[in-house]
Amino acid sequence: MTEREKPNGLALSHMWVAMITFLVAAFLGLYQVLERAEYIPAWAEGYYTSVTAHGVIMAYVLTTFFIVGFGYYCASSSLKRPIWSPGLAWGGFLMMLVGVLLVVYAIVTGQGTVLYTFYPPLTAHWTFYVGAALLVVGSIAWIIIMIVMPIRWKRENPGQPLPLIMFTTTANALLWGWTLVGVALEVVFQLIPLSVGWIDSVDVGLAKTLFAWTLHPIVYFWLIPAYQAFYMLVPRVAGGRLFSDEMARVAFIMLLVFSLPIGMHHLYVDPFQAAGWKLFHAFGTFMVAVPTLITGFTVLAGLELAGRLRGGKGLFGWIRTLPWDEPMLVATALALLMLTAGGFGGMINASYGMNTMVHNTMWVPAHFHLIFAGTTIIMYFAIAYHLWPKMTGRELFSKSLAVKQLWVWFIGMLILTIPWHYVGLLGMPRRTALMPYDPVYVDPWKSTLFAMAIGGVVLAVSAVMLIYNLVMTQVNRAREADRELKFAEPIHPVLSLPAPLNGFTLWNSIILIYMIAGWGYPIAQFFVMNTQNALPWGW
Amino acid sequence: MHIDPLERTWVVVVGLLTAMMLGVIFYTAWSGDIHPPSNVEVIDSTRLHLTEEFAEDNLGARTQPDGSVRVAMVATRYGFYPQHIEVPVDTPITFRFATPDSLHGLHIPGTNVDTMVIPGFVSEVNTVLQNTGTFPMYCNEYCGLGHHDMWSRVTITPKQG
Amino acid sequence: MKRRSLALIPIVATLVGGAAAGPSSQVAWDRDTLQLLASGDAVRGQQLSGQCASCHGSEGTSPSPNWPSLAGQLPTYLYKQLRDYKDGKRQDALMSALVGDRSDQDMADLAAYYASLPLPPGKPGGDETATLLAEMGDGPRLIPACNSCHGRSGQGNRVLKRDVATMPALTGQFPAYLEKTMLDYKSGKRENDVYRRMRAITGQLTEAEIKSLAAYYGTLAQ
Numbered sequence: 001m002t003e004r005e006k007p008n009g010l011a012l013s014h015m016w017v018a019m020i021t022f023l024v025a026a027f028l029g030l031y032q033v034l035e036r037a038e039y040i041p042a043w044a045e046g047y048y049t050s051v052t053a054h055g056v057i058m059a060y061v062l063t064t065f066f067i068v069g070f071g072y073y074c075a076s077s078s079l080k081r082p083i084w085s086p087g088l089a090w091g092g093f094l095m096m097l098v099g100v101l102l103v104v105y106a107i108v109t110g111q112g113t114v115l116y117t118f119y120p121p122l123t124a125h126w127t128f129y130v131g132a133a134l135l136v137v138g139s140i141a142w143i144i145i146m147i148v149m150p151i152r153w154k155r156e157n158p159g160q161p162l163p164l165i166m167f168t169t170t171a172n173a174l175l176w177g178w179t180l181v182g183v184a185l186e187v188v189f190q191l192i193p194l195s196v197g198w199i200d201s202v203d204v205g206l207a208k209t210l211f212a213w214t215l216h217p218i219v220y221f222w223l224i225p226a227y228q229a230f231y232m233l234v235p236r237v238a239g240g241r242l243f244s245d246e247m248a249r250v251a252f253i254m255l256l257v258f259s260l261p262i263g264m265h266h267l268y269v270d271p272f273q274a275a276g277w278k279l280f281h282a283f284g285t286f287m288v289a290v291p292t293l294i295t296g297f298t299v300l301a302g303l304e305l306a307g308r309l310r311g312g313k314g315l316f317g318w319i320r321t322l323p324w325d326e327p328m329l330v331a332t333a334l335a336l337l338m339l340t341a342g343g344f345g346g347m348i349n350a351s352y353g354m355n356t357m358v359h360n361t362m363w364v365p366a367h368f369h370l371i372f373a374g375t376t377i378i379m380y381f382a383i384a385y386h387l388w389p390k391m392t393g394r395e396l397f398s399k400s401l402a403v404k405q406l407w408v409w410f411i412g413m414l415i416l417t418i419p420w421h422y423v424g425l426l427g428m429p430r431r432t433a434l435m436p437y438d439p440v441y442v443d444p445w446k447s448t449l450f451a452m453a454i455g456g457v458v459l460a461v462s463a464v465m466l467i468y469n470l471v472m473t474q475v476n477r478a479r480e481a482d483r484e485l486k487f488a489e490p491i492h493p494v495l496s497l498p499a500p501l502n503g504f505t506l507w508n509s510i511i512l513i514y515m516i517a518g519w520g521y522p523i524a525q526f527f528v529m530n531t532q533n534a535l536p537w538g539w
Numbered sequence: 540m541h542i543d544p545l546e547r548t549w550v551v552v553v554g555l556l557t558a559m560m561l562g563v564i565f566y567t568a569w570s571g572d573i574h575p576p577s578n579v580e581v582i583d584s585t586r587l588h589l590t591e592e593f594a595e596d597n598l599g600a601r602t603q604p605d606g607s608v609r610v611a612m613v614a615t616r617y618g619f620y621p622q623h624i625e626v627p628v629d630t631p632i633t634f635r636f637a638t639p640d641s642l643h644g645l646h647i648p649g650t651n652v653d654t655m656v657i658p659g660f661v662s663e664v665n666t667v668l669q670n671t672g673t674f675p676m677y678c679n680e681y682c683g684l685g686h687h688d689m690w691s692r693v694t695i696t697p698k699q700g
Numbered sequence: 701m702k703r704r705s706l707a708l709i710p711i712v713a714t715l716v717g718g719a720a721a722g723p724s725s726q727v728a729w730d731r732d733t734l735q736l737l738a739s740g741d742a743v744r745g746q747q748l749s750g751q752c753a754s755c756h757g758s759e760g761t762s763p764s765p766n767w768p769s770l771a772g773q774l775p776t777y778l779y780k781q782l783r784d785y786k787d788g789k790r791q792d793a794l795m796s797a798l799v800g801d802r803s804d805q806d807m808a809d810l811a812a813y814y815a816s817l818p819l820p821p822g823k824p825g826g827d828e829t830a831t832l833l834a835e836m837g838d839g840p841r842l843i844p845a846c847n848s849c850h851g852r853s854g855q856g857n858r859v860l861k862r863d864v865a866t867m868p869a870l871t872g873q874f875p876a877y878l879e880k881t882m883l884d885y886k887s888g889k890r891e892n893d894v895y896r897r898m899r900a901i902t903g904q905l906t907e908a909e910i911k912s913l914a915a916y917y918g919t920l921a922q
Contacts, residue, residue: 042836044684044685044686044687044845044848045684045852048681048684048686051681110859111859111860113684113859114681115681117681119642119680120642121640121641121642121658122641122642122681122682122683123860123862123863124860125860194862195860195862197862200731200734200735201731203659204642204657204658204659204660205657205659205660208642208657243543243546244541244542244543244546246540246541246542247542247543247546268575269575269576269644269653269654269655270577270654270655270657271576271577271578271579271580271654271655271656271657271660271661271662271663272579272657272659272660273577273579274577274579275574275575275577278574278575278577279564279565279568279574282564283561286557286560286561286564287557289553289556289557289560290553290554290557293549293553293556293557294549294550294553297546297549297553298546301545301546347560351564352564352568352573352574352575353564353567353568353571353573353574353575355575356575356576356651356652356653357651357653359644359646359653359679360644360646360653360679360680361646361648361679426648427646427648427649428648429646429677429678429679430679431681431686432679432686432687433686433687434687434688434836434839435687435839436687436688436690436836436837436838436839436840437675437677437690437839438673438675438692438839438840439840441648441674441675492541496540497540498540501540525579529579529581530581531581531659532581532582532583532584532585532658532659533659534584534585534658534659535585535729535730535731535734535864536860536862536863536864537640537641537683537863537864538683538857538858538859538860538863538864538865539641539682539683539684539859583730585728585729585730585731586728586730588723588724588725588728588894588895589723589726589728594722594723595723595724595894595895595896596722613895615895615897616848616849617844617848617849618842618844618897618900620895620896620897620900622842622900639729639894640864683848684847684848684852685837685844685845685848685849688837688839688843688844688845688848689844690839690842691842692842
C-alpha cells in the first residue's frame with residue numbers, strides 16, 4: 001500500500017480536532033479549579049458554562065474524534081488496504097465538525113448552560129441538541145466502515161483470523177453502536193422536539209434512564225483504544241510479544257458484552273427505578289472487572305517478557321531493562337497506576353450500598369479523572385506520539401519532551417484527584433461554583449483547594465507541552481523513516497480461531513438478549529405507569 | 540486455540556475475586572436490608588403546592604403514632620423548604636421530597652441521606668440518623684445558575700426522655 | 701390528613717410562622733396555564749388595557765412609585781398576579797375590583813400585551829451591599845443571589861423562549877415600589893409567593909439592605 005492510499009489525512013484531521021479542542025478544555029478546567037479555589041473572582045455563570053464546555057469537549061468531542069481517527073488508521077494498517085468509502089468517512093467527519101460548531105454556538109451564546117448531562121427539564125437551545133445528534137450521526141459513518149472492512153477482508157481471506165487490532169476496533173465500533181442508542185433516542189424523541197417546541201413537556205424519568213443507558217458503556221468506548229495500545233502497541237515498543245492473542249479477544253468480547261447494561265449505577269439514588277433493577281446492573285458493573293483484571297495480567301506479562309528478552313534478570317530486574325525513554329512505555333506504566341487507584345474508587349461508586357455516601361460528591365470526579373483523564377487520556381497522548389510521525393511523515397519533534405509531558409500529566413492528575421477523594425468523603429459536592437454552606441463544614445473542604453489549583457496549573461502546562469510537541473512534529477523537517485504502523489505479534493501465532501473469536505454474530509445476539517433483560521422493563525415502565533411529564537425550564 | 544496455564548490460573552483468581560466482591564454486595568443488601576433510595580411513585584409536579592402532602596402548611600417533620608418521624612420537603616429553586624427542620628437522633632425517619640421545577644439532588648454530608656429529586660416523582664429516603672448537630676442539606680445536582688445557593692439546615696436533636 | 705390529633709404535634713416550627721391559609725397561589729405552571737399564556741393576544745390585550753393605563757401608564761411605564769411598571773414584564777408573572785388578585789391571594793382593594801370580572805383569556809391577553817412592550821431602559825447598579833446580595837447572595841442567611849432567579853441583570857429568569865419563567869423582572873421599576881414590595885413580603889402583608897420563598901428571603905434582609913437592593917434594581921427616576 002502506498003502512502004497515498006493510507007488514511008493519513010483523514011486520521012490526522014480527526015485527531016487534530018481532538019487535540020485542539022483538548023487544549024481549550026484543559027484551560028477551561030484550569031479556570032474551574034481557580035474559580036472554585038477563590039483565586040479569581042467568583043462568577044457562577046462563567047463556572048457552569050465552563051463545566052458544560054469542559055465536559056462536552058473532553059467527554060464527547062475529544063474522544064469521538066480521536067477514536068474515529070485512530071480506528072481508520074488501525075483498520076487500514078492492519079488490513080493493508082485503503083479505507084472503504086472515503087467519501088462516507090469524510091462526510092461523517094464534516095457532520096461531526098458541524099455538530100461541534102452548533103454545540104459551541106449554543107454554549108458561547110449562553111444558551112446551553114445545562115452541563116453535559118442531557119438532563120431535562122433544563123432545556124438548552126435546539127442547536128445544542130442538534131449539534132450533539134450530528135456528532136453522533138457522523139460517528140455512525142465510522143461504525144459502518146469498521147463493520148464493512150472486516151467483512152470484505154474475511155470474504156477475501158476465508159478461514160483466516162482477523163488481525164487482532166481490526167477485531168478489537170470492530171468490537172469498539174459495535175460497542176459504540178449499542179451505546180449510542182440510548183442517548184440518540186433521548187435526543188431525537190425528547191430533547192430536540194422539546195427545545196424546538198414540537199412537544200411541550202418531557203418525561204424526565206425516561207430521559208434520565210435513556211441517558212444512563214449510554215452513560216456507562218460510553219466510558220468503555222473511550223477506554224478501548226487505551227486497551228488496544230496496551231495489547232498491541234506497548235509490547236511492540238518494549239521489544240516483547242503479546243502474551244496471548246486469544247485471551248485478548250476474550251477480554252475485549254467480555255468488555256463489549258458486560259459493559260452494556262450497567263448504566264443504572266448512575267441512577268442508584270434516583271427515584272423512578274426499583275431497587276431490584278439497580279442490583280441487576282450492579283452485577284454487570286462488577287463483571288467488567290473481569291476483563292480489566294485479565295488485561296492487567298496480560299500487559300504486565302508482555303512487559304516482563306520484553307524486559308527478560310532485553311536481558312533483565314531476577315524478580316524485578318526486568319523492569320529496569322525496559323526502554324523507559326519510550327513515551328508509549330512510560331504512559332502505560334503511569335496509566336496502570338492510575339487505573340488501579342481509579343478502579344478502586346470506582347468499586348466504591350459501583351457498590352450498591354456504599355454509593356449513597358459518595359454520590360455526586362467530589363469522590364466521583366476524582367474517580368473518573370483518574371480512569372478517564374488519567375488512564376485513557378494518557379494513552380491517547382502516547383498513541384498520538386506514536387502515530388503523528390507515521391501520519392505526517394515527520395520525525396517526532398522531541399521524545400524526551402514527550403516523556404516529560406506524560407510525567408507532568410501524571411503528577412498533575414494525582415495532585416488534583418487525591419484531595420478530591422478526601423473531600424468527597426467529607427461530603428464536598430461536585431459541580432458547584434461556590435460553597436456558601438456553614439463554615440464548620442466548608443472549612444475542612446477548603447484546605448484542599450490549594451492543591452486542586454496547583455493540579456490544574458500542572459495539567460494545563462502538560463497540555464501545552466503536548467500540543468507544542470505535536471505542532472513542532474507537524475512542521476518538522478526531519479523525515480520519519482518508518483511509516484508502517486506495526487503491532488505486537490503473539491507468542492503463539494494464531495493459525496485458526498473458532499468463529500466466536502473471529503466475529504461478532506453470536507455476541508450481538510447475546511447483547512440483544514442481555515440489553516432487553518437489563519433495560520426492557522426499566523424503559524417500558526414509563527409507558528405503563530401514569531408518569532407526569534415536566535415542562536421545560538431554563539436555568 | 541492456545542491458553543497458557545499461568546493465564547488460566549489468573550482467570551480463575553479473577554473469577555473468585557469478582558465473585559467475592561459480588562458476594563459482599565449481595566449479602567449486605569440482603570442481610571442488612573441496605574438499598575439505595577428507589578421509590579417509584581409518580582406525582583403531578585406542576586400542581587405540587589395544591590396537593591395535600593406538599594402544601595405549604597403541611598411541610599416539615601411530623602412524629603407518627605408509632606414514634607417514627609415523617610418529613611415532607613419541597614426542593615425548589617433555590618432552597619429546600621422548610622429551610623430549617625429538626626429531627627430526632629436514633630429514630631426511624633422517612634424523608635419525602637418533591638420538586639415543582641427542575642431536577643435536584645440532595646445530600647446531608649456524613650449521613651446516608653442522598654437522593655435525586657426529579658419532577659414527576661416523589662423521592663423517599665428511610666434512615667436513622669446517628670449524630671446530633673446541625674448539618675447542611677445541599678443540592679448536589681446542577682439545577683440552574685443558583686444551584687450552589689440551594690441549601691438548608693437540618694438539626695438532629697438528642698432523643699427526648 | 702384531617703385534624704391533627706395530639707400524637708401528631710409537629711416537631712418543628714419553621715422560619716416562618718403564620719396561620720394556615722391554604723396555598724399561596726392557585727396558579728399552577730401546568731400545560732393548560734402555559735397554553736393559555738401562549739394563546740395570549742397582545743392586540744386584544746391592548747384594547748383591554750384602557751383601565752390599566754391611568755396607573756400603569758399608557759405604554760406600561762408607571763408615572764408614579766405607587767404602582768409598578770408592567771412593560772417588558774414576563775407574561776407568566778403578570779398573569780399570575782392577575783389571577784392571585786382575583787383569587788384573593790394577593791390583597792389590593794382596587795386591583796381585586798378591577799380583575800373581578802376578567803376571564804382567564806382576558807388576563808392572558810393583558811399579560812401578552814404588556815410583555816410585548818419594551819422593558820424600560822436602565823441597568824441595575826448600586827452600592828456594595830446590594831451588589832453582593834444581587835450577585836452572590838448571603839450563604840449563612842440562606843439568601844440566594846437575587847440574579848439567580850431574577851435574571852443575569854434583573855430582567856427576569858427566562859433564558860430561552862420556551863422556558864417556564866416564573867420569577868419577575870426587577871428592572872424598569874421605581875426604587876420606592878421595589879422597596880415597598882420587599883417590605884410587604886417581609887411583614888407578611890404580601891404572601892402570594894409559593895413556598896414562602898420571598899417571605900423567607902426578605903425576612904432575613906434588614907430594612908437598610910432592602911433599601912439598597914431597591915436602589916440597585918430600580919431604574920426609573922423618582
